[in-house]
Amino acid sequence: MPSLDPVVDPFFSEWAGRRPEQSRSLDRASALLAALDLDPAPVPVLGVVGSKGKGSTATYAAATLSAAGLRTVLVTGPSFRGYRERVRVDGVSVTDGELSSLGEAVEAARGELPSPTESGGYLAPSGLFLVAGLLHARAIGADVCVLEAGMGGHRDELRLVGPEVVALGMVFAEHLGTLGDTVTEIAREKTRVASPDRTQALVTLPQSPEVAPVVSRTLSEVTGGRVSPQVVDPATAEEPPRELRPSGLSAASGVLGTAAATRMLELLGHPAAAQERLHSVLGTVTLPARLSRHTVPGSTTEVVVDSAIDRVGVSAALAHARALWGGVDHVLLCLPDHKDVSGAVTALEGLPVTAVRLPEAHLRFDHDLPAHWNHVHAEDLSPTAVTALGQRVLALGTVYFTGRVLEVLDAPTDRLFDAS
Structure with a gap:
């Protein structure tokens, strides 16, 4: 936990000062988005949820969008060596000065809200970095955002944004007892990140027999039957080719991210990158840790x-x-x-x-x-x-x-x- 650092304190101060009876407040986060004029989001959003592999999925999605010529803001977490890594443009971390400016903007808007004591909940760091990513996207005139959710879905700030495309990784019993008491409850929680009016597509890896129908049913409930899951199977997917996928268990995440970004390009009416260009960019992807x-x-x-x-x-x-x-x-x-x-x-x-x-x-x-x-x-x-x-x-x-x-x-x- 950072301490007495003016660059990152705006993102952590409410979490650090929370009381035992307080929890993260999406109502407070919604009010912050409104105060910053980020509701609705200033650019189209591709949201990433799942039990594992979200960072790899988000990175491959961002690389695919950037390869197609879209200026892409990527928000992931947690960071590895520094908090600048939480917000990136076309794969590169923002500068310390840019992160400081984003923190100042968040802090100024937070000052317009009732105190956490009055509102009954605090602003979570992961949600505040998501807000920072949207702010930066607007400031630089970005074309699209790729936003990685925290561990949740319906209870995550990403749901407030209303992603046009959702990339859903494998759902299993990670965070059992926190997001739900069964894997099907967790699947429902994560699928409910979708927006009733903004979400146009949900791209998912093949889920287990108990999870798949829950995802389909929940998505139909949320979107009024407008959207059905699009399943991408790494065993048969052509992109990326196997030699350009991440190593080990992350290989499926590379396929999911690329497929979700391709769907976003279709919805935006923007041409996909030529295959040679796409492969050239994906060949440079590095996934720390x-x-x-x-x-x-x-x-x-x-x-x-x-x-x-x-x-x-x-x-x-x-x-x-x-x-x-x-x-x-x-x-x-x-x-x-x-x-x-x-x-x-x-x-x-x-x-x-x-x-x-x-x-x-x-x-x-x-x-x-x-x-x-x-x-x-x-x-x-x-x-x-x-x-x-x-x-x-x-x-x-x-x-x-x-x-x-x-x-x-x-x-x-x-x-x-x-x-x-």
């Missing part, structure tokens, strides 16, 4: 960083590293108790592992771990400490951890793709 490969500064040690949070993700990352290197010398793992710690332990059986604890007070790390695992605090990670683990290191865990690893490795994170 999604099986990204780095070298420790000043050494020959290589590190693959992935934000895997469950058994499936850890197993996929391990398979990727073994295919790349032939083996793994050491694994750094950081999973708080609410993630699939047991699944990760099973997947990493027989490997040397160091468990990493983050300092954030709201995260608990009390889960039983194998006795032979090492333990460190995230603050103690350094290039020297990572190099000492071997030549082939796999760093896995929550994005708050993988962002710290990217910082240690001095990995570039400001540009996600090159559309120049």
Whole structure:
């Protein structure tokens, strides 16, 4: 949590000062959008929701739109090395000065609202960065926005914006008990990000037999039967070609993002990029902490960083590293108790592992771990400490951890793709 930083305090101050009985307020967020004259949104919006892979989907969607010649604002979260990364133009982070100006505009409009105490809820950081993205899109004359939702859908600020196109990733039991008590309740929550009047299309990956009918039924309810889900199957999709898709489990997200952006172009009546141009731009996409490969500064040690949070993700990352290197010398793992710690332990059986604890007070790390695992605090990670683990290191865990690893490795994170 940032502290006493005038650049980012406007985005975090209400969240930091919230009381135990308060929750995020979409009514307050709606009032802020109105105060900033952002209701309706100043540009068409492609919204991204799902249980996992939203950042990859949003990045490929933005790259596809930028390749077609549209000036595209992309809002994703959380950030890795700095909050500038939350808002990008054609794949490149805004400057510190631009983020500061956006924060000042948000703060000025917030001052016109009743206090959080009077309104009964606070403005969430993720929603305020979404607002900043819309502000920046208007300021620079952008053609379209790609906005990644937080963990929700109907309870997310993205729903207030009313995306013209929704990209729905796989829905599974992530955030069970928070967004719903069953996976079908979670699917309903995420599908309800659609707008009754603005949403024209929902593009989805193939969902499980229990989720698919819920998505179709909910979308019909929300849009009065105007919109039906468009399913894009990575097994048969032609774009992007397999060699231009992300590695591992993110491959499907690349297909979804490209398909959703193509649908947006159709709705806008804008021609898609020529295939050669599209492939050229998609070939430059980098996804930090999604099986990204780095070298420790000043050494020959290589590190693959992935934000895997469950058994499936850890197993996929391990398979990727073994295919790349032939083996793994050491694994750094950081999973708080609410993630699939047991699944990760099973997947990493027989490997040397160091468990990493983050300092954030709201995260608990009390889960039983194998006795032979090492333990460190995230603050103690350094290039020297990572190099000492071997030549082939796999760093896995929550994005708050993988962002710290990217910082240690001095990995570039400001540009996600090159559309120049």
